[in-house]
Amino acid sequence: MGKKPIDRFTEASAGAGWRVFWWAVYLLVFVAVPIALHAYIKHTGSVAQSLKFILPWIIFCLVLIGRMIVLFATRNMPRMARKEATEGYLCILPWLIGFCSFTLGPMIFSIYIAMCDWDIINAPRFVGLANFQQALFHDFRFIQALKVTIVYAMFALPLGLIGSLMVALLLNQKVRGMSWFRTIFYIPAILPGVATAMVWKWIFNPENGILNIFLSSKIWPWLHIGKGLSVEHIALVNTPPPWLADPKWALPAFILMSLWGIGGGMIIYLAGLQGIPTQLYEAAEIDGANPIQKFRKITLPMVSPTIFFNLVMGVIGSFQVFTSSFVMTAGGPAYATLFYLLYLYQKAFQYFQMGYAAAMAWILFVVILICTLLVFKSSSAWVYYEGELKGKR
Amino acid sequence: MKTRLHAIILICAAVVSFALCGCSKPKTKPGMIELKMTLWDKQEDLEFYARALKEFYKEHPNIRVTIEATPWVRMFDKLLVSTAGGRSPDVSRISSTWFTPCAAKNLVECLDPYIENDPEFDISDFYKPAVQGWGTYNGKIYAIPGDVDIYAMYYNKTMFDKYGVPYPDETWDWEKYLWAAKKLSKDFDGDGKLEQWGCVPDQWQDYVWQNGGDILSKDNTRCILDQPAAYDAIQWMADLRTKDHVAPSATDAADIGTQKMFTNGQVGMFVSGSWAAAIVFKKEITTFEYDVAPLPKGKQRASFIGGAAFGILRGSKHKKEAWELVKFMTSPSMQRHFAEEKQIIPSRKSVAESGAYLLMKDPPKNKQVFIDTINFGHTLPKVECSREMNEIIASEITLAILGKKSAKDACAVAARRANDILMYNAE
Numbered sequence: 001m002g003k004k005p006i007d008r009f010t011e012a013s014a015g016a017g018w019r020v021f022w023w024a025v026y027l028l029v030f031v032a033v034p035i036a037l038h039a040y041i042k043h044t045g046s047v048a049q050s051l052k053f054i055l056p057w058i059i060f061c062l063v064l065i066g067r068m069i070v071l072f073a074t075r076n077m078p079r080m081a082r083k084e085a086t087e088g089y090l091c092i093l094p095w096l097i098g099f100c101s102f103t104l105g106p107m108i109f110s111i112y113i114a115m116c117d118w119d120i121i122n123a124p125r126f127v128g129l130a131n132f133q134q135a136l137f138h139d140f141r142f143i144q145a146l147k148v149t150i151v152y153a154m155f156a157l158p159l160g161l162i163g164s165l166m167v168a169l170l171l172n173q174k175v176r177g178m179s180w181f182r183t184i185f186y187i188p189a190i191l192p193g194v195a196t197a198m199v200w201k202w203i204f205n206p207e208n209g210i211l212n213i214f215l216s217s218k219i220w221p222w223l224h225i226g227k228g229l230s231v232e233h234i235a236l237v238n239t240p241p242p243w244l245a246d247p248k249w250a251l252p253a254f255i256l257m258s259l260w261g262i263g264g265g266m267i268i269y270l271a272g273l274q275g276i277p278t279q280l281y282e283a284a285e286i287d288g289a290n291p292i293q294k295f296r297k298i299t300l301p302m303v304s305p306t307i308f309f310n311l312v313m314g315v316i317g318s319f320q321v322f323t324s325s326f327v328m329t330a331g332g333p334a335y336a337t338l339f340y341l342l343y344l345y346q347k348a349f350q351y352f353q354m355g356y357a358a359a360m361a362w363i364l365f366v367v368i369l370i371c372t373l374l375v376f377k378s379s380s381a382w383v384y385y386e387g388e389l390k391g392k393r
Numbered sequence: 394m395k396t397r398l399h400a401i402i403l404i405c406a407a408v409v410s411f412a413l414c415g416c417s418k419p420k421t422k423p424g425m426i427e428l429k430m431t432l433w434d435k436q437e438d439l440e441f442y443a444r445a446l447k448e449f450y451k452e453h454p455n456i457r458v459t460i461e462a463t464p465w466v467r468m469f470d471k472l473l474v475s476t477a478g479g480r481s482p483d484v485s486r487i488s489s490t491w492f493t494p495c496a497a498k499n500l501v502e503c504l505d506p507y508i509e510n511d512p513e514f515d516i517s518d519f520y521k522p523a524v525q526g527w528g529t530y531n532g533k534i535y536a537i538p539g540d541v542d543i544y545a546m547y548y549n550k551t552m553f554d555k556y557g558v559p560y561p562d563e564t565w566d567w568e569k570y571l572w573a574a575k576k577l578s579k580d581f582d583g584d585g586k587l588e589q590w591g592c593v594p595d596q597w598q599d600y601v602w603q604n605g606g607d608i609l610s611k612d613n614t615r616c617i618l619d620q621p622a623a624y625d626a627i628q629w630m631a632d633l634r635t636k637d638h639v640a641p642s643a644t645d646a647a648d649i650g651t652q653k654m655f656t657n658g659q660v661g662m663f664v665s666g667s668w669a670a671a672i673v674f675k676k677e678i679t680t681f682e683y684d685v686a687p688l689p690k691g692k693q694r695a696s697f698i699g700g701a702a703f704g705i706l707r708g709s710k711h712k713k714e715a716w717e718l719v720k721f722m723t724s725p726s727m728q729r730h731f732a733e734e735k736q737i738i739p740s741r742k743s744v745a746e747s748g749a750y751l752l753m754k755d756p757p758k759n760k761q762v763f764i765d766t767i768n769f770g771h772t773l774p775k776v777e778c779s780r781e782m783n784e785i786i787a788s789e790i791t792l793a794i795l796g797k798k799s800a801k802d803a804c805a806v807a808a809r810r811a812n813d814i815l816m817y818n819a820e
Contacts, residue, residue, distance in 0.1 A: 059409060119498055120477040121707075130817060138813040141785070334788060351781050352473055 007079075029064055033057055066093075114358035124355065131359035142360070144335050145343040146367075152251060152339070153318040156258040160318075161310055164265030165303070171266065172273045182270070189264035193323035200257050201328045204243040212240040244329055247336035254324060254337060265310045272306030273299070301384040308375075308383045315371050319364065340364060426714050428458045429482040430722075431472070433465040445730055449721045456714050469780075472500060472706065481708030483715040484722070487536050489527035489699040489772060490780075496530035497777035501704035504534045507716045514720055523740045526772035527702050536704035537723045538740040540731060543766050544596060544697045546688050547655070547669070547757065548662045551681035552577060552589075561662070561686035563694075563765075567603075567629065570662075570689040574639035577661035591639040592662040593651045596697050597790055599664070600626040602771045603691030608786070609774040609815075616811035618786065618804040626691065627793055628800035635796035643795055653677075664688065666699075667763045671736030685757040687766055698770025700740065738763055778818045785810050 037053060070089050074082040089096075114131060116124035135142045171182050188196070203209045241249040280298050289297070322341040325331070331338045331346070340360070348357035432442070442460055449458070461482065463471050469491045475481045487495055495501050508516055516524065516534070523538035548561055558573050565573075574591025581588050594600070598608065606622030609615065617623065633640040641651060641660070655663035656677035674683065688696050703722045705715040721727060728739035732750040739745045751760050773779060786807045793803035 056409075119473070121473060121500060122498060134813075134817045138816060140810055140813070334792070350470070351778075352470075 006083075026064065029057070029060055110358045110361065113355050114362050116355045118354040119352040120354060127355070131356045132363070135356065135359055135363065141335060141338060141343055145338045145340045148251060148336070148338055149319055149321070149340040152254060152258075152321065153315070155255045156318050157311070157314045159255065159259060160262055160265060160314060161307065163259055164262040164310065165269055165307070167262060168266045168269030168273055169299075172270060182267075186263035186267055188260045189262075189267075194327055196257075196260070197324040197327035200253075200260075200324070201244065204253050204328075206240070206242040206245055209243070211243070215240040244337075245333055247332070247334045250329060250332045250336045254321070254328075257324065258318075265314075268310060269303065269306055272303045276302040302386075304383045305385060308379055312372055312375055315375060316368055319368050319371075424455065426456050426711050428456060428484060428711060428714055428718055429461060430458055430484040430486075430718065431461045431463055431468065431482045432486045433468050433488075434462055438462075441730075441734065445727060448726065449718070452721075453714070453717055456717070458718060469495070473498075476500060476706060476708040479708065481706045483706060483709035483711060484703060484718045485706055486539065487527070487702045487704050489542075489701065492527040492536060492702060493530060493775040493779055494777050495704070496535040500707055501535045502707060502709075502712060504537065504705070504716075504719075508534065511716075511720070518741045518743050519723075520740055520742060520745075520767050522698055522767055522770045522772075523700060526698060526770065526775075527700060530775070536702035537719055538700055538702045539723050539728070541698065541700045541738045541740050541745075541763075541767060541770075542666045542668055543738065543763050543770060544599065544664055544666050544688065545762050545766055546662050546664050546686050547674070547683055548686060549655070549658060549660070549681050550684055552658070552661050558661075560684070561689070563687045563690075565686075565689040567689055567691050571633070571637065571639065574633070574662065575637065578639045587638060587641075587645075588659065590641045590645075590654075590660050592633065593655065593660050593664065594630050594633050594640055595651075595664040597627050597630055597794060598771070598773070599688060599695060599697050600630045600691065602695035603688070603693060604629075605692045607771075609776065609811075613774060613776050614815060616782075616786070616808040616815065618811070619808040624800040624804040627790060627804065631794050631796060631800055634794070667738050668736070670757055683757060684759050685762050686759065687762050694766075694769045695771050696766045696769055698767065698772055738767075776815065776818055778814050782811050782814050785814070 034057075037057065040053065066089075070086055074085045077085060113124060115126060115128055117127050117131075118124035167185055171178060171185065175181075203211050206212055243249050243253045276299065280302070281294060284294050284298060320341050321339050322345065325337050325339045325342045326345070329337045331342060341364075344357050344360045344364075347353050347360065434442075439460055439462060446458055450456070465488065468485075468488065472481065472485055472495070487501065508514055516537075519528075519538055520541060523541050524534065526538075528534050528536050528538050546561060550560070553560055556576055558576050561570075561573070570592070577589065577591035578587055579589040580586065601607065601618070601623045604622050604626035606620055606626060607617060608623075610617050634642050641654060646654060649657075651660065651663070652665070652669075652673065654660045656674065658681050670685075687694070703719045705712055705719060709715050723740070725741055725744050728741050728744045731737040732739050732744065736750070738750060744750070745764055751764070773783060776782065789798075789803045789807035789810070790800075792798045793800040
């Protein structure tokens with residue numbers, strides 16, 4: 001049986017003649033054609049007209065560069081493996097084009113813009129690190145935004161983690177109708193952000209919101225809370241705080257509101273809890289462990305990878321709170337709820353200082369990266385993976 | 394296998410050529426030129442413009458104008474975004490609040506060459522403070538002022554008569570103002586809380602200017618609110634609420650707002666703009682007579698002045714025709730229409746002083762006050778970052794006005810923050 005055409009083609013392309021051919025193609029496309037295009041643009045005087053030549057040239061360039069990259073990446077592979085690898089790259093080509101155009105390209109552009117001064121109708125003006133300088137040293141709103149976001153993260157994260165774990169433990173029992181309870185707890189996490197924010201804005205209303213009506217309702221004097229602790233001692237009940245209208249109470253209001261969304265973490269914890277083998281609990285029972293010991297010695301270590309996951313996702317998410325503050329307070333009474341992303345949005349789309357906003361975005365990237373790296377580094381101390389995966393990052 | 398390779402190449406070529414087919418040029422209509430104008434009036438006012446534009450079509454039969462109404466708060470953003478997107482309107486009404494960022498960003502065309510080449514257009518007919526305030530940037534004219542908003546003091550004549558206080562006039566200064574306000578502030582039922590107040594001050598910038606201070610230094614590079622001239626004025630104004638109790642505090646006004654309190658007859662003197670008479674007071678004041686007087690002078694007379702202007706946007710493709718439209722919207726006949734139908738003070742001297750505005754029968758009677766005050770008008774600072782800077786200054790000054798901070802501290806903080814913003818302000 002003779003060699004298949006593709007094999008003959010692949011063998012022949014390894015020969016010296018083919019190498020010369022490809023060198024000639026590269027020279028032509030990357031050197032000769034741009035020179036010719038440049039001369040053509042100068043001659044006709046308009047870039048728009050020569051677009052019909054530039055566009056195919058760019059596509060050809062990209063194809064050739066792609067070929068070079070693939071050949072380099074598969075340089076030590078045998079023939080069949082190389083063929084399969086090439087087909088793989090071709091398969092992901094649509095995604096790759098989308099990724100480069102809509103994610104990677106804009107990211108690179110954003111790094112450039114972060115060092116420019118750009119309102120969208122004039123050309124960007126290069127200013128070096130002035131945006132970063134202004135943000136870090138000469139902008140009280142930036143520092144305030146950082147402060148607000150970090151304080152929020154510091155409180156909302158632990159509360160959320162502990163809350164979701166507690167709820168997951170509760171809902172992990174074999175009680176009839178458990179799936180209904182799980183659904184009820186999970187629904188708030190999937191509701192649209194704007195709708196939730198508007199409902200909570202109404203709940204937090206100082207005069208008519210149900211929270212304050214509940215706090216100042218007549219039932220509290222009826223419950224004798226504690227020995228000698230009368231209702232007058234609880235300032236919260238005496239004069240319910242004005243929540244979103246008061247700089248001191250606006251951020252606590254947001255932290256409270258974040259507890260509504262613990263259903264999201266709860267679902268993941270449930271999955272983790274159900275992965276704990278029951279024989280561990282049975283063995284502990286035989287050894288005479290009480291529930292608290294079972295929790296501390298079995299449940300917590302076995303669920304620590306899930307905690308780790310939720311912590312990392314929580315760090316990334318809690319730094320990026322935007323919708324609620326945009327809808328409810330627009331920066332808050334005296335900048336008390338000026339979250340980082342909200343300030344970024346204001347700078348970009350209200351004051352049209354795109355360069356400054358891009359600089360802020362990259363500073364946020366660095367902050368979240370450092371926090372996440374810290375979490376990862378510390379994970380070997382408290383995250384327990386079963387079996388041979390112990391210590392894997 | 395060669396056929397498979399060929400098939401792939403053919404498909405790719407087909408896809409690329411289809412994609413390129415999608416880019417086509419829009420077709421142009423022969424003859425008629427379509428202009429787009431953006432304004433911030435309400436939908437029902439648009440028919441007023443449709444009527445007025447009939448005169449324009451008589452003179453320029455080859456031009457048609459479509460009007461787009463955008464809310465005032467979104468106007469500047471819309472102009473920026475539509476210019477960046479390539480679909481900008483041709484002519485727009487430009488507010489004095491954001492005229493300077495507009496001109497600094499080159500959003501509007503410089504109108505000097507159009508004015509020079511047009512012999513029948515007389516720029517000197519327009520009030521100089523208006524042209525300087527929101528028409529000129531860096532010595533060049535970028536927009537033609539269409540109307541003037543000026544602030545003065547509306548007062549409740551019936552209340553003044555009842556308590557025997559003489560009407561305010563141009564001799565009044567801060568002491569007389571405080572004296573009159575004290576006479577008018579009454580606690581009717583003796584519960585320690587006032588039901589009637591003497592005045593509602595408003596607009597802290599007026600008091601700073603009347604005291605000889607200013608917000609920015611003469612060259613617009615430094616904020617000088619931390620000078621005694623500025624913070625003493627703000628402190629005096631804040632004391633009207635907190636110390637002298639002649640003005641309603643924020644909690645008093647929280648329910649219905651200070652304007653409603655004036656139209657209900659609970660406030661003696663109310664500082665507001667010239668637009669308030671036609672838009673608000675005509676409908677709402679039914680129980681008493683009112684008139685208008687100049688703001689009392691501090692060390693000098695000063696008042697807040699603003700307004701709107703018409704300009705040609707940079708992205709317009711028919712700038713010559715747009716200039717004709719701008720001329721029409723600021724023409725004497727158009728300004729007379731505005732003055733008669735909406736009591737808007739025209740920016741042309743010839744129209745304002747001719748009587749079209751002054752002789753209108755609706756109150757307030759003393760409209761000459763507005764015209765006279767134009768010469769003492771001060772505008773907000775003219776820097777590119779004015780929107781942001783005004784916001785951060787206002788957030789601090791509000792604390793001083795509410796009595797939460799002393800004016801000196803608030804001004805020091807506000808000046809520091811404003812200087813931070815000005816430091817990076819583009820030249």
